[in-house]
Amino acid sequence: MQLRAALHKDLLLQWRGRSQAIAIFVFGATSLLLFSFAIGPNAEALRQHAAGFIWLALLLSSTLTLAESFQGEMEEHALEGLLLLPADARALYYGKALANWAQLTLLGVALVPLMVVLYDAPLPRAGGLLGIILLGAAGLSAPGTLYAAMTAQTRARQTLLPLLLFPLVVPVLLASVKATSLLLTGDPMGQLYAWTALLACFDAIHWSLCGLLFERVVED
Amino acid sequence: MGVPRGSVLMVTGRNGSGKSTLLRILATAIRSDHGTARVEGFDVRRSVQEVRRRVAFLSHHLYLYDSLSALENLRVAARFLGRDASRPALLPLLAEVGLADRADDATLTFSAGMRKRLALARVLLQPASVVLLDEPYGQLDPPGFRLVDGLLRRLRERGATVLMATHLLERGGDLCDRGIVLEEGRLAWEGPARELAARSGLDAPALVEGGA
Numbered sequence: 001m002q003l004r005a006a007l008h009k010d011l012l013l014q015w016r017g018r019s020q021a022i023a024i025f026v027f028g029a030t031s032l033l034l035f036s037f038a039i040g041p042n043a044e045a046l047r048q049h050a051a052g053f054i055w056l057a058l059l060l061s062s063t064l065t066l067a068e069s070f071q072g073e074m075e076e077h078a079l080e081g082l083l084l085l086p087a088d089a090r091a092l093y094y095g096k097a098l099a100n101w102a103q104l105t106l107l108g109v110a111l112v113p114l115m116v117v118l119y120d121a122p123l124p125r126a127g128g129l130l131g132i133i134l135l136g137a138a139g140l141s142a143p144g145t146l147y148a149a150m151t152a153q154t155r156a157r158q159t160l161l162p163l164l165l166f167p168l169v170v171p172v173l174l175a176s177v178k179a180t181s182l183l184l185t186g187d188p189m190g191q192l193y194a195w196t197a198l199l200a201c202f203d204a205i206h207w208s209l210c211g212l213l214f215e216r217v218v219e220d
Numbered sequence: 221m222g223v224p225r226g227s228v229l230m231v232t233g234r235n236g237s238g239k240s241t242l243l244r245i246l247a248t249a250i251r252s253d254h255g256t257a258r259v260e261g262f263d264v265r266r267s268v269q270e271v272r273r274r275v276a277f278l279s280h281h282l283y284l285y286d287s288l289s290a291l292e293n294l295r296v297a298a299r300f301l302g303r304d305a306s307r308p309a310l311l312p313l314l315a316e317v318g319l320a321d322r323a324d325d326a327t328l329t330f331s332a333g334m335r336k337r338l339a340l341a342r343v344l345l346q347p348a349s350v351v352l353l354d355e356p357y358g359q360l361d362p363p364g365f366r367l368v369d370g371l372l373r374r375l376r377e378r379g380a381t382v383l384m385a386t387h388l389l390e391r392g393g394d395l396c397d398r399g400i401v402l403e404e405g406r407l408a409w410e411g412p413a414r415e416l417a418a419r420s421g422l423d424a425p426a427l428v429e430g431g432a
Contacts, residue, residue, distance in 0.1 A: 005299035009285075012296075016287035016326075072285050081283025084247055085346070086272035087300040219268075 002088045006095025013072050014099055020068055025107055028061035029114050036118045043120045050119035051181035055136065055173055058108050062137075063162045065107065066144040069100055070152035083218060093214035097145040097207070104137035124183050128192075132179045135199040139172035140165075142206035149217050175199045221400070221407055225260075225349075228372060228382040230392035230413045233402035239385035240280060242402065243352045246383065247277035259350055276348035278356055282339040286328040290319050290338050293327060297342050310345075317341045317367060332359040340371060351375050353384040357391065369395060393417020 014021065035053040039045050073079035082092060112129065115121050147164045151157040179195040223229045231239050244250045245257055248268045256263065262270040284293050291310055298305035307323075314320045317337040327335060336359045343351065356368045372395045375382050386392050392399065392413055399416035401409035409416075 001302060002300060005296070008299065009296045012292065013285060013287060072287060075286055076284045077279070077281035078283050078285050080249060080281065081279070081342075082296075082300060084249060084272055084275070084277055084283075085297060085300045086269055 002091035003094055006087070006091045007098055008095075010069070010095045010099035011102070014069075014103055017068065017072070021065070021103060021107075024061050024064045024068075025110055027064060028057045028107060028111050031057040031060055032111060032114050032118055046119040047121055047185070050115050050121040051184055052177045053119070054108075054111055054115045055177045055180065057111055058104065058136070059140065059166070059169070059173060061107055062104055062140045062144060063158075063165065065103055066100060066141075066148040066165075067151070067157060067161050069096060069103075069145070070148045074152050079218065089215035089218055090211050092218070093145065093149075093211050096149075097141050097210070100145050101134075101138050101141040104141055105134055108133035108137055121184055124180075128183050129180065132176060132183065132196065132199070135196060135203060136172055136176035136179075138203045139176070139199055139206065140169055142203065142210045143168050146210040146214055146217060149214060171202050172199065175202070221410065223381055223383065223398075225381050226376075226379045227398065228376055228384065228396040228413075230389070230396035230399040230416065231383055231385040231402065232387060232389060232392070232399060232416065233408070237402040238405035239402055240354050241405065243277065243354050243383060243385055244279070246271075246350075247275050247279070247352050248272055249277070249279065274348055275350045275352060276343045276346035278339055278343050278351075278353045280354055282335050283342065284327050284335060284338060287326060289324045289326055290314055290330075290341075291323040293338060294341060294345060297345055301346065303345065313341045313344055314338075316344065318363070333361055333364055336360055337364060337367065340367070344371070349380055351380050351382045353382065353386075355385055355387075357386060357388050365391065372396075389417045389419070391417075 032053060035049070035056065036046060039049055070079075079092070083089060109130065112124070116123060144161075144165055147161055151160040151164065154160055175195045175198045179192055179199065182192045182195070231242060233239050241250070245252045246259060246264060248264050248271050251265055258264065259271045260274050262274070264271050285296065288296065291307065291314065294310045294313060295305045298310060303309070311320055311323060314323050317340050319334060319337055319341065322330070322334065327338060330338065340356065343353075356371075357365055360368065369391070372382060372384070384392060384396065389399075393416060396413035399411060399413040400407055401416070
Protein backbone atom coordinates (compact mmCIF):
# COMPACT_ATOMS: atom_id res chain seq x y z
CA MET A 1 0.00 0.00 0.00
CA GLN A 2 2.69 2.50 1.06
CA LEU A 3 5.01 1.40 -1.74
CA ARG A 4 2.23 1.96 -4.25
CA ALA A 5 1.60 5.42 -2.78
CA ALA A 6 5.33 6.23 -2.97
CA LEU A 7 5.69 4.96 -6.53
CA HIS A 8 2.62 6.84 -7.66
CA LYS A 9 3.95 10.04 -6.07
CA ASP A 10 7.39 9.70 -7.68
CA LEU A 11 6.07 8.83 -11.13
CA LEU A 12 3.73 11.82 -10.92
CA LEU A 13 6.62 14.09 -9.90
CA GLN A 14 8.69 12.77 -12.81
CA TRP A 15 5.84 13.37 -15.21
CA ARG A 16 5.47 16.95 -13.96
CA GLY A 17 9.21 17.42 -14.36
CA ARG A 18 9.37 15.93 -17.85
CA SER A 19 10.93 19.06 -19.33
CA GLN A 20 13.90 18.38 -17.04
CA ALA A 21 14.00 14.77 -18.30
CA ILE A 22 14.13 16.05 -21.88
CA ALA A 23 17.00 18.38 -20.95
CA ILE A 24 18.85 15.41 -19.40
CA PHE A 25 18.31 13.39 -22.60
CA VAL A 26 19.76 16.27 -24.62
CA PHE A 27 22.74 16.28 -22.25
CA GLY A 28 23.24 12.53 -22.78
CA ALA A 29 22.88 12.89 -26.55
CA THR A 30 25.38 15.76 -26.58
CA SER A 31 27.84 13.65 -24.58
CA LEU A 32 27.52 10.85 -27.13
CA LEU A 33 28.12 13.32 -29.94
CA LEU A 34 31.20 14.82 -28.27
CA PHE A 35 32.66 11.37 -27.54
CA SER A 36 32.29 10.52 -31.22
CA PHE A 37 34.24 13.68 -32.11
CA ALA A 38 37.02 12.52 -29.79
CA ILE A 39 37.37 9.27 -31.78
CA GLY A 40 37.31 10.94 -35.19
CA PRO A 41 35.99 9.57 -38.51
CA ASN A 42 37.26 6.05 -37.98
CA ALA A 43 34.23 3.75 -38.40
CA GLU A 44 35.92 0.70 -36.90
CA ALA A 45 37.12 2.58 -33.81
CA LEU A 46 33.70 4.18 -33.39
CA ARG A 47 31.99 0.76 -33.48
CA GLN A 48 34.47 -0.57 -30.92
CA HIS A 49 33.83 2.24 -28.47
CA ALA A 50 30.05 2.52 -28.96
CA ALA A 51 29.15 0.37 -25.93
CA GLY A 52 31.54 2.23 -23.64
CA PHE A 53 30.35 5.65 -24.66
CA ILE A 54 26.63 4.96 -24.39
CA TRP A 55 27.15 3.76 -20.82
CA LEU A 56 29.37 6.73 -20.00
CA ALA A 57 26.68 9.06 -21.36
CA LEU A 58 24.08 7.23 -19.28
CA LEU A 59 26.26 7.35 -16.17
CA LEU A 60 26.87 11.11 -16.51
CA SER A 61 23.18 11.76 -17.18
CA SER A 62 22.18 9.56 -14.25
CA THR A 63 23.75 11.95 -11.72
CA LEU A 64 21.48 14.71 -13.02
CA THR A 65 18.41 12.44 -12.92
CA LEU A 66 19.18 11.20 -9.42
CA ALA A 67 19.97 14.63 -7.97
CA GLU A 68 16.83 16.06 -9.57
CA SER A 69 14.69 13.33 -8.05
CA PHE A 70 15.29 14.74 -4.55
CA GLN A 71 15.02 18.40 -5.51
CA GLY A 72 11.24 18.49 -5.07
CA GLU A 73 11.50 16.59 -1.80
CA MET A 74 13.79 19.20 -0.29
CA GLU A 75 12.22 22.48 -1.45
CA GLU A 76 9.47 22.47 1.17
CA HIS A 77 10.88 19.53 3.15
CA ALA A 78 8.17 17.34 1.63
CA LEU A 79 10.12 14.17 2.41
CA GLU A 80 10.17 15.10 6.11
CA GLY A 81 6.43 15.71 5.88
CA LEU A 82 5.86 12.22 4.52
CA LEU A 83 8.03 10.62 7.20
CA LEU A 84 6.00 12.41 9.88
CA LEU A 85 2.64 11.17 8.49
CA PRO A 86 4.14 8.52 9.14
CA ALA A 87 5.20 7.02 5.80
CA ASP A 88 7.44 3.96 5.79
CA ALA A 89 11.01 5.03 4.92
CA ARG A 90 11.61 1.83 3.00
CA ALA A 91 8.51 2.38 0.87
CA LEU A 92 9.73 5.93 0.17
CA TYR A 93 13.11 4.58 -0.90
CA TYR A 94 11.78 1.84 -3.15
CA GLY A 95 9.20 4.16 -4.70
CA LYS A 96 11.93 6.65 -5.58
CA ALA A 97 14.43 3.99 -6.71
CA LEU A 98 11.84 2.31 -8.97
CA ALA A 99 10.85 5.63 -10.51
CA ASN A 100 14.53 6.49 -11.10
CA TRP A 101 15.08 3.04 -12.58
CA ALA A 102 12.20 3.59 -15.01
CA GLN A 103 13.55 7.01 -16.01
CA LEU A 104 17.12 5.78 -16.49
CA THR A 105 15.88 2.82 -18.54
CA LEU A 106 13.89 5.15 -20.78
CA LEU A 107 16.92 7.40 -21.13
CA GLY A 108 19.13 4.41 -22.03
CA VAL A 109 16.64 3.18 -24.61
CA ALA A 110 16.34 6.68 -26.10
CA LEU A 111 20.14 6.91 -26.49
CA VAL A 112 20.39 3.61 -28.43
CA PRO A 113 19.24 4.97 -31.83
CA LEU A 114 21.74 7.83 -31.46
CA MET A 115 24.50 5.34 -30.71
CA VAL A 116 23.58 3.35 -33.82
CA VAL A 117 23.66 6.47 -35.98
CA LEU A 118 26.68 8.28 -34.50
CA TYR A 119 28.92 5.24 -33.99
CA ASP A 120 27.80 3.22 -37.00
CA ALA A 121 27.02 0.45 -34.51
CA PRO A 122 25.23 -2.68 -35.72
CA LEU A 123 21.56 -2.87 -34.80
CA PRO A 124 21.48 -4.94 -31.62
CA ARG A 125 18.94 -7.59 -30.64
CA ALA A 126 16.28 -5.40 -29.07
CA GLY A 127 15.33 -7.81 -26.28
CA GLY A 128 18.92 -8.50 -25.24
CA LEU A 129 19.92 -4.85 -25.17
CA LEU A 130 16.78 -3.87 -23.28
CA GLY A 131 17.64 -6.51 -20.67
CA ILE A 132 21.15 -5.13 -20.22
CA ILE A 133 19.86 -1.56 -20.00
CA LEU A 134 17.33 -2.68 -17.39
CA LEU A 135 20.02 -4.39 -15.32
CA GLY A 136 22.53 -1.57 -15.71
CA ALA A 137 19.96 1.14 -14.92
CA ALA A 138 18.90 -0.82 -11.83
CA GLY A 139 22.55 -0.91 -10.73
CA LEU A 140 22.82 2.88 -11.06
CA SER A 141 19.43 3.60 -9.53
CA ALA A 142 19.67 1.62 -6.27
CA PRO A 143 22.86 3.15 -4.82
CA GLY A 144 22.26 6.41 -6.71
CA THR A 145 18.94 6.99 -4.98
CA LEU A 146 20.54 6.40 -1.58
CA TYR A 147 23.45 8.73 -2.29
CA ALA A 148 21.15 11.36 -3.80
CA ALA A 149 19.19 11.32 -0.53
CA MET A 150 22.45 11.67 1.44
CA THR A 151 23.71 14.59 -0.61
CA ALA A 152 20.37 16.33 -1.25
CA GLN A 153 20.72 18.64 1.74
CA THR A 154 24.38 19.45 1.24
CA ARG A 155 25.50 22.60 -0.51
CA ALA A 156 27.92 20.78 -2.83
CA ARG A 157 25.46 18.06 -3.86
CA GLN A 158 26.22 18.38 -7.58
CA THR A 159 29.85 17.51 -6.85
CA LEU A 160 29.36 15.10 -3.98
CA LEU A 161 26.90 12.79 -5.69
CA PRO A 162 29.20 11.73 -8.56
CA LEU A 163 32.16 11.60 -6.16
CA LEU A 164 30.33 9.06 -4.02
CA LEU A 165 28.49 7.23 -6.76
CA PHE A 166 31.08 6.74 -9.49
CA PRO A 167 33.56 4.59 -7.53
CA LEU A 168 30.75 2.38 -6.26
CA VAL A 169 29.21 1.72 -9.67
CA VAL A 170 32.46 0.79 -11.43
CA PRO A 171 31.35 -2.88 -11.53
CA VAL A 172 28.02 -1.82 -13.10
CA LEU A 173 29.83 0.25 -15.71
CA LEU A 174 32.31 -2.53 -16.54
CA ALA A 175 29.70 -5.27 -16.73
CA SER A 176 27.22 -3.16 -18.71
CA VAL A 177 29.87 -2.05 -21.21
CA LYS A 178 31.18 -5.60 -21.69
CA ALA A 179 27.70 -7.09 -22.02
CA THR A 180 26.59 -4.41 -24.49
CA SER A 181 29.80 -4.75 -26.47
CA LEU A 182 29.39 -8.53 -26.71
CA LEU A 183 25.83 -8.05 -27.84
CA LEU A 184 26.87 -5.57 -30.54
CA THR A 185 30.01 -7.22 -31.84
CA GLY A 186 29.34 -10.89 -31.17
CA ASP A 187 30.03 -13.27 -28.31
CA PRO A 188 32.20 -16.13 -29.61
CA MET A 189 33.41 -17.11 -26.10
CA GLY A 190 29.95 -17.10 -24.51
CA GLN A 191 30.86 -14.46 -21.92
CA LEU A 192 27.59 -12.55 -22.02
CA TYR A 193 25.96 -14.69 -19.36
CA ALA A 194 28.80 -14.09 -16.86
CA TRP A 195 28.61 -10.30 -17.24
CA THR A 196 24.83 -10.18 -16.95
CA ALA A 197 25.04 -12.46 -13.90
CA LEU A 198 27.52 -10.01 -12.34
CA LEU A 199 25.09 -7.17 -13.02
CA ALA A 200 22.19 -9.14 -11.52
CA CYS A 201 24.23 -9.92 -8.37
CA PHE A 202 25.24 -6.29 -7.94
CA ASP A 203 21.60 -5.25 -8.34
CA ALA A 204 20.32 -7.83 -5.86
CA ILE A 205 22.84 -6.77 -3.20
CA HIS A 206 22.30 -3.04 -3.62
CA TRP A 207 18.51 -3.14 -3.93
CA SER A 208 18.41 -5.07 -0.64
CA LEU A 209 21.08 -3.16 1.24
CA CYS A 210 20.20 0.39 0.21
CA GLY A 211 16.56 -0.09 1.23
CA LEU A 212 17.74 -0.93 4.74
CA LEU A 213 20.18 1.99 4.92
CA PHE A 214 17.79 4.63 3.61
CA GLU A 215 15.92 4.97 6.91
CA ARG A 216 19.17 5.83 8.72
CA VAL A 217 20.05 8.35 6.04
CA VAL A 218 16.77 10.27 6.15
CA GLU A 219 16.15 10.04 9.88
CA ASP A 220 19.62 11.05 11.15
CA MET B 221 5.54 20.46 32.28
CA GLY B 222 2.48 18.64 30.97
CA VAL B 223 -0.38 19.47 28.67
CA PRO B 224 -3.73 17.94 29.69
CA ARG B 225 -5.39 15.82 27.03
CA GLY B 226 -7.92 17.78 24.99
CA SER B 227 -6.57 21.20 25.98
CA VAL B 228 -5.14 23.95 23.81
CA LEU B 229 -1.77 25.41 24.80
CA MET B 230 -0.34 28.63 23.44
CA VAL B 231 3.45 28.61 23.17
CA THR B 232 5.11 31.98 22.87
CA GLY B 233 8.46 33.65 23.35
CA ARG B 234 10.77 35.88 21.42
CA ASN B 235 12.45 34.81 18.18
CA GLY B 236 14.92 32.02 18.79
CA SER B 237 13.46 31.16 22.19
CA GLY B 238 12.83 27.56 21.14
CA LYS B 239 9.12 27.48 20.18
CA SER B 240 9.63 25.77 16.84
CA THR B 241 12.32 23.52 18.28
CA LEU B 242 9.91 22.36 21.00
CA LEU B 243 7.24 21.54 18.42
CA ARG B 244 9.71 19.85 16.10
CA ILE B 245 10.98 17.67 18.94
CA LEU B 246 7.41 16.69 19.88
CA ALA B 247 6.65 15.94 16.22
CA THR B 248 9.84 13.78 16.05
CA ALA B 249 11.17 15.92 13.19
CA ILE B 250 14.36 16.42 15.24
CA ARG B 251 15.82 14.75 18.32
CA SER B 252 16.51 16.60 21.52
CA ASP B 253 20.08 16.69 22.84
CA HIS B 254 18.88 15.95 26.33
CA GLY B 255 15.71 15.77 28.40
CA THR B 256 12.59 13.70 27.93
CA ALA B 257 9.36 14.35 26.09
CA ARG B 258 6.33 12.11 25.81
CA VAL B 259 3.29 12.29 23.60
CA GLU B 260 0.34 10.35 25.01
CA GLY B 261 2.81 8.35 27.05
CA PHE B 262 5.15 7.55 24.17
CA ASP B 263 8.74 8.75 24.36
CA VAL B 264 9.55 10.88 21.31
CA ARG B 265 13.02 9.36 21.01
CA ARG B 266 12.19 5.71 21.54
CA SER B 267 8.67 5.33 20.11
CA VAL B 268 8.96 7.49 17.02
CA GLN B 269 6.35 5.71 14.90
CA GLU B 270 3.82 5.57 17.75
CA VAL B 271 4.22 9.30 18.28
CA ARG B 272 3.94 10.06 14.58
CA ARG B 273 0.68 8.12 14.31
CA ARG B 274 -0.81 10.43 16.93
CA VAL B 275 0.58 13.79 15.83
CA ALA B 276 -0.29 16.18 13.01
CA PHE B 277 2.21 18.97 12.52
CA LEU B 278 1.90 22.30 10.77
CA SER B 279 5.54 23.25 10.36
CA HIS B 280 7.36 26.32 9.04
CA HIS B 281 8.21 24.03 6.14
CA LEU B 282 4.87 23.41 4.51
CA TYR B 283 5.65 19.89 3.23
CA LEU B 284 4.21 20.62 -0.23
CA TYR B 285 5.33 19.61 -3.70
CA ASP B 286 5.50 22.73 -5.84
CA SER B 287 4.98 20.92 -9.13
CA LEU B 288 1.80 19.18 -7.96
CA SER B 289 -1.65 20.71 -7.75
CA ALA B 290 -3.39 21.40 -4.45
CA LEU B 291 -5.55 18.30 -4.91
CA GLU B 292 -2.56 16.14 -5.82
CA ASN B 293 -0.68 17.31 -2.74
CA LEU B 294 -3.57 16.20 -0.54
CA ARG B 295 -3.90 12.99 -2.55
CA VAL B 296 -0.27 12.07 -1.90
CA ALA B 297 -0.76 12.47 1.86
CA ALA B 298 -4.12 10.67 1.79
CA ARG B 299 -2.61 7.65 0.03
CA PHE B 300 0.12 7.32 2.64
CA LEU B 301 -2.45 7.64 5.39
CA GLY B 302 -4.55 4.92 3.77
CA ARG B 303 -7.46 7.33 3.40
CA ASP B 304 -9.85 7.90 0.51
CA ALA B 305 -7.79 9.85 -2.04
CA SER B 306 -10.59 10.45 -4.51
CA ARG B 307 -11.51 13.92 -5.72
CA PRO B 308 -14.96 13.92 -4.04
CA ALA B 309 -13.34 12.98 -0.72
CA LEU B 310 -10.67 15.68 -0.84
CA LEU B 311 -12.52 18.61 -2.42
CA PRO B 312 -14.50 19.39 0.77
CA LEU B 313 -11.20 19.79 2.62
CA LEU B 314 -9.97 22.25 0.03
CA ALA B 315 -13.31 24.05 0.19
CA GLU B 316 -12.90 24.34 3.92
CA VAL B 317 -9.65 26.26 3.50
CA GLY B 318 -11.01 28.29 0.58
CA LEU B 319 -9.03 26.59 -2.17
CA ALA B 320 -11.72 24.52 -3.93
CA ASP B 321 -11.59 26.70 -7.05
CA ARG B 322 -7.78 26.30 -7.24
CA ALA B 323 -7.79 22.53 -6.67
CA ASP B 324 -6.13 21.73 -9.99
CA ASP B 325 -3.58 24.55 -10.03
CA ALA B 326 0.06 23.84 -9.27
CA THR B 327 1.02 25.07 -5.81
CA LEU B 328 3.95 26.82 -7.47
CA THR B 329 1.45 29.46 -8.58
CA PHE B 330 0.06 29.95 -5.07
CA SER B 331 0.72 32.91 -2.82
CA ALA B 332 2.32 32.30 0.59
CA GLY B 333 -1.07 32.55 2.27
CA MET B 334 -2.66 30.05 -0.10
CA ARG B 335 0.20 27.64 0.53
CA LYS B 336 -0.39 27.99 4.25
CA ARG B 337 -4.08 27.22 3.72
CA LEU B 338 -3.19 24.09 1.78
CA ALA B 339 -0.83 23.01 4.56
CA LEU B 340 -3.72 23.48 7.02
CA ALA B 341 -5.90 21.26 4.83
CA ARG B 342 -3.16 18.64 5.00
CA VAL B 343 -3.24 18.85 8.81
CA LEU B 344 -7.02 18.42 8.76
CA LEU B 345 -6.57 15.27 6.69
CA GLN B 346 -4.75 13.55 9.52
CA PRO B 347 -6.86 11.86 12.18
CA ALA B 348 -4.44 12.97 14.90
CA SER B 349 -5.15 13.27 18.61
CA VAL B 350 -2.29 15.75 19.07
CA VAL B 351 -1.95 18.74 16.75
CA LEU B 352 1.13 20.95 16.70
CA LEU B 353 0.73 24.29 14.94
CA ASP B 354 3.81 26.41 14.35
CA GLU B 355 2.77 30.00 13.63
CA PRO B 356 -0.54 28.99 12.02
CA TYR B 357 -1.54 32.65 11.47
CA GLY B 358 1.67 33.51 9.68
CA GLN B 359 1.20 34.79 6.09
CA LEU B 360 -2.57 34.59 6.33
CA ASP B 361 -5.05 37.40 5.63
CA PRO B 362 -7.91 38.27 8.06
CA PRO B 363 -10.24 35.60 6.57
CA GLY B 364 -7.33 33.20 6.99
CA PHE B 365 -7.10 34.20 10.67
CA ARG B 366 -10.75 33.28 11.08
CA LEU B 367 -10.06 30.01 9.30
CA VAL B 368 -7.40 29.12 11.88
CA ASP B 369 -9.73 30.20 14.71
CA GLY B 370 -12.37 27.84 13.30
CA LEU B 371 -9.82 25.05 12.96
CA LEU B 372 -8.79 25.46 16.61
CA ARG B 373 -12.42 25.34 17.73
CA ARG B 374 -13.01 22.23 15.66
CA LEU B 375 -9.94 20.53 17.06
CA ARG B 376 -11.08 21.39 20.57
CA GLU B 377 -14.53 19.92 19.87
CA ARG B 378 -12.86 16.81 18.50
CA GLY B 379 -10.99 16.43 21.78
CA ALA B 380 -7.57 16.91 20.24
CA THR B 381 -4.68 18.25 22.27
CA VAL B 382 -3.26 21.32 20.53
CA LEU B 383 0.05 23.14 20.98
CA MET B 384 0.18 26.38 19.04
CA ALA B 385 3.28 28.51 18.74
CA THR B 386 2.32 32.10 18.03
CA HIS B 387 3.15 35.72 18.71
CA LEU B 388 -0.50 36.77 18.41
CA LEU B 389 -1.27 36.70 22.11
CA GLU B 390 -4.71 38.34 21.84
CA ARG B 391 -5.87 35.74 19.39
CA GLY B 392 -4.48 32.86 21.39
CA GLY B 393 -5.99 34.24 24.60
CA ASP B 394 -9.51 33.63 23.33
CA LEU B 395 -8.86 30.20 21.92
CA CYS B 396 -6.26 28.59 24.20
CA ASP B 397 -6.63 27.27 27.72
CA ARG B 398 -3.12 27.92 28.93
CA GLY B 399 -0.04 29.68 27.74
CA ILE B 400 3.68 29.28 28.21
CA VAL B 401 6.56 31.61 27.50
CA LEU B 402 9.88 30.15 26.46
CA GLU B 403 13.18 31.91 26.97
CA GLU B 404 16.39 30.43 25.58
CA GLY B 405 14.83 27.01 25.38
CA ARG B 406 13.56 27.05 28.97
CA LEU B 407 10.08 27.42 30.37
CA ALA B 408 10.03 30.98 31.69
CA TRP B 409 6.36 31.48 32.46
CA GLU B 410 3.22 29.36 32.57
CA GLY B 411 -0.35 30.37 33.24
CA PRO B 412 -3.82 30.96 31.84
CA ALA B 413 -3.81 31.99 28.18
CA ARG B 414 -6.14 34.91 28.94
CA GLU B 415 -3.65 36.31 31.41
CA LEU B 416 -0.94 36.10 28.79
CA ALA B 417 -3.24 37.79 26.29
CA ALA B 418 -4.17 40.52 28.76
CA ARG B 419 -0.50 41.47 28.87
CA SER B 420 -0.29 41.52 25.11
CA GLY B 421 1.04 45.05 25.29
CA LEU B 422 4.10 43.48 26.77
CA ASP B 423 6.26 41.25 24.70
CA ALA B 424 7.12 37.86 26.08
CA PRO B 425 10.55 38.81 27.51
CA ALA B 426 9.04 41.74 29.36
CA LEU B 427 6.43 39.39 30.79
CA VAL B 428 9.17 37.16 32.07
CA GLU B 429 11.17 40.03 33.44
CA GLY B 430 8.02 41.30 35.13
CA GLY B 431 8.06 38.17 37.22
CA ALA B 432 4.58 37.09 36.20
